[in-house]
Amino acid sequence: MRKSLAGLDYDRFELGGIAFDYEKLMDSVPYTLDEVFKIQRECKVSGTPLFELNNVNTLVRKHAGKGKGARILLKDEAANASGSFKDRRASLSVYHAKRTGYEGVIAATSGNYGAAVASQAAQRRLRCIVVQEAYDSKGIGQPEILEKGRKCEAYGAEVWQLTVGPELFYWDLALLEETGFFNASLYTPYAIMGIETLGYEIGTEVKATFGREPDYVVVTHAGGGNVTGTARGLEKAGCKNTKIVAVSVDLRGLHMASDTDFNRKSFTTGHTGFGVPFAVNPDRTDVPRNAARPLRYMDRYLLVSQGEVFYATELLAALEGIERGPAGNTSLAAALKLARELSEDNIIVVQETEYTGAGKHPYAQLTFADEMGIEIRRGNPRENVPGKRIVIPRSFVDLSYEEYPLKDLKKKRVENAIQELKVKSLRDYEARFLAEEVKEDVEFVTNALREKGFGID
């Protein structure tokens, strides 16, 4: 795949072989965290409220054993300019594009990120193009994506709505070449550092209010930026013991490049179709080195079903009086079960919400699913079958999660690194790099490679 550089000389981060200096890549951003906050505040980003979910917590404790029932807090990221945490991710790229003299910015995304880039570009008086995967070959659009396209146009962007396929990146690069605009890629260090303010706010606010670090921060996981940026921000806020729990909607079994599976999904982000491949193959993006490296930060990886996320969305409206878009509630769904298992003095932060609206609403998505012939019923959420059946839990205690074996993901990451380069053995600095990549020691890497028949020099 051809790559775009977003104004960075990526060669200077390479260490040889499969290794590169990740921290040097992140340090190449010429702004301090204080400056990033200032840049974000100028454009209506950051400083979002952190709510305690009082009624939800009452319900959790009612169904938790003695001494159990952690306190859930929710960071209301829908309060950012365009309605999601993606405003943080876009803000720094767009600012940097403006400062370095670009006329416009381009983003390839079907998600909230497009609206975020368009909103930031409108405020910085830059031109903006958003490239979305939106339709199947019959011209039937995903309601959630159509809404995001509408929102980009509301902010004055040129929107390319494409049919299904990975060639989206080919077209993105063609437009970059044609226009000379800045590549506001999701995966540059600017994008990731923009998210660090979110982790930093959570860490400092929880410590100031409760006199302790958050015990768990649950993060909806797709491309890996949310996990990476949030975890780095928490570290900068001095949170050393906070566990990072990534959560994705389970869409295993649906092919992400399939024209027919495309509209059988009721979630277009926050799902395993991105969460797994981006964890084990982080550099398969539009830039040479991806600054989003979730396996460096993840402590657990949990999967929830589509029906459980819809249930959690309904619960948020019914008990907490806030309607928020479903995909952002992926981590909330897992937190509801996690809270019942943890001690009552623990604090769990659900670190984002997103705006809701036409197309981006459980009724809209379930009505569409019904039209696509997908069965919808109440029952045991483990009977959910992606693309065939959505099961809305029978009761609060039915909410659960599946623990994805993180070690398997880490082994796969190590194995892929070797296979991509077609080498048979590793030098010791490459083994150390891989150990950092998966937050394990060198022995873990060595063992993972031996299992696959590779050696270490």
Place this chain on the structure above:
Amino acid sequence: MEIRKVLLEPSERAEHLPEETKNVPFEARVRGFLMRDANVGEEVEIETPIGRFIKGTLVAENPPFTHGFGRPVRELVEVSRELRREIGPS
């Protein structure tokens, strides 16, 4: 105005795609302002919101947004009632 444009014919598509994707063209739709009067199906040029010009086939004149809130879904409406009943008045 909305135009439609084929970016890649099936024969030009990426390798390793599922058959159902490989057998159809890779297409784009873009909205903008029409440069002259034209009928649906004609080749036209539009000016996009950022002032660029793009050629393609006219799909529709001012097509409406078709996404909405759908129908109230019984399975979820029930959830709301159950939860409020369970938590009770404060």
